[in-house]
Amino acid sequence: xxxxxxxxxxxxxxxxxxxxxxxxxxxxxxxxxxxxxxxxxxxxxxxxxxxxxxxxxxxxxxxxxxxxxxxxxxxxxxxxxxxxxxxxxxxxxxxxxxxxxxxxxxxxxxxxx
Amino acid sequence: xxxxxxxxxxxxxxxxxxxxxxxxxxxxxxxxxxxxxxxxxxxxxxxxxxxxxxxxxxxxxxxxxxxxxxxxxxxxxxxxxxxxxxxxxxxxxxxxxxxxxxxxxxxxxxx
Numbered sequence: 139x140x141x142x143x144x145x146x147x148x149x150x151x152x153x154x155x156x157x158x159x160x161x162x163x164x165x166x167x168x169x170x171x172x173x174x175x176x177x178x179x180x181x182x183x184x185x186x187x188x189x190x191x192x193x194x195x196x197x198x199x200x201x202x203x204x205x206x207x208x209x210x211x212x213x214x215x216x217x218x219x220x221x222x223x224x225x226x227x228x229x230x231x232x233x234x235x236x237x238x239x240x241x242x243x244x245x246x247x248x249x250x251x
Numbered sequence: 252x253x254x255x256x257x258x259x260x261x262x263x264x265x266x267x268x269x270x271x272x273x274x275x276x277x278x279x280x281x282x283x284x285x286x287x288x289x290x291x292x293x294x295x296x297x298x299x300x301x302x303x304x305x306x307x308x309x310x311x312x313x314x315x316x317x318x319x320x321x322x323x324x325x326x327x328x329x330x331x332x333x334x335x336x337x338x339x340x341x342x343x344x345x346x347x348x349x350x351x352x353x354x355x356x357x358x359x360x361x362x
Contacts, residue, residue, distance in 0.1 A: 171348075183349055188348070
């Protein structure tokens, strides 16, 4: 199993540009989520999904969109990038709802100029 | 506003020493408290977790101590090794999958 994969590893954007961060998992996990990691802030939940076709907002959803058309994929879209979105983004998945291990991908480092 | 407060921000320990990281929370509905370990350039990985019905859980050199009345929990790394050098995050959730993370502690183990 590849686990949780994320692409790209690193991206530079200009303010106002849009892009999609890709996330895929091959563990047949129902639950997937996106976090951003900033120095001194830990990881903050952006959006999450409890199954195909179902998504919900996390702690910091503004400026991001998600969709979940398949169990395997959970892309994160930046509609109009802003410097405040410079961060490291992690995708995670887990088998069940509560108190299950979340498996994190390797991350995407995003720089918005 | 972070729901889980973690300290210290960083610590340095000699090889063989004990590393202690503390976390505090306010939401008494939290019922699951995991610790994640993250190496540079990697995603976090679950290290150890505890539920509030026990006061301590040990896995190898890693121990979680939990104080429900004080709403605090801590990670102890015994006999710290250079390979333990990483960033450690405490987290909490209440039966709904969403984790609230602490700010993280960078541990450096000097040989």
